[in-house]
Amino acid sequence: MAQKKNEATDGTEEQAQATVKDDLTQAKEAIKEDVASLAGDLKASAVAAASQAASAATEQVKATGEQITDEAALRAHVAKQNVADKIHNAADSVRQRSVLPEAQVIDKVADRIDTTADYVRERDFGEMKEDFRHRVQDAPIIAVLMALMVGLLLGTIMKRG
Numbered sequence: 001m002a003q004k005k006n007e008a009t010d011g012t013e014e015q016a017q018a019t020v021k022d023d024l025t026q027a028k029e030a031i032k033e034d035v036a037s038l039a040g041d042l043k044a045s046a047v048a049a050a051s052q053a054a055s056a057a058t059e060q061v062k063a064t065g066e067q068i069t070d071e072a073a074l075r076a077h078v079a080k081q082n083v084a085d086k087i088h089n090a091a092d093s094v095r096q097r098s099v100l101p102e103a104q105v106i107d108k109v110a111d112r113i114d115t116t117a118d119y120v121r122e123r124d125f126g127e128m129k130e131d132f133r134h135r136v137q138d139a140p141i142i143a144v145l146m147a148l149m150v151g152l153l154l155g156t157i158m159k160r161g
Helices: 002-096 100-122 125-138 140-160
Strands: none
Touching: 002 100, 002 140, 125 140
């Protein structure tokens, strides 16, 4: 009878060990699932944070680029206005130096110079580039002669100024 009791106790212990083993296996599986779920959540959070950081950096670069472009456009506009003012001043200088016999011719030249100053003020660089390209294509010899005249005129003005 004692042996039967020991066998019954051994059977209960084996069942208890089997139950504990099953419980541990289930707990292990549950932990694996929880760890996998947490890893997925962490990955999603990291991807979202990286995406947000990339978007912020992109926006900052874009804003900086726009600011640089605006500053360059402003500087180009100021430079263009300065050129137009100098051309206008050159026209005034030509008018002041006129003597009676040549006064009409000099006034016409000064008027043309003023027209050039207005042209520079009123147009952007793209329009001037296109106008220049068309004029050179239409009359290349005249374009070269005009360039020489402008160069001589500006050289003379720069020497005296």
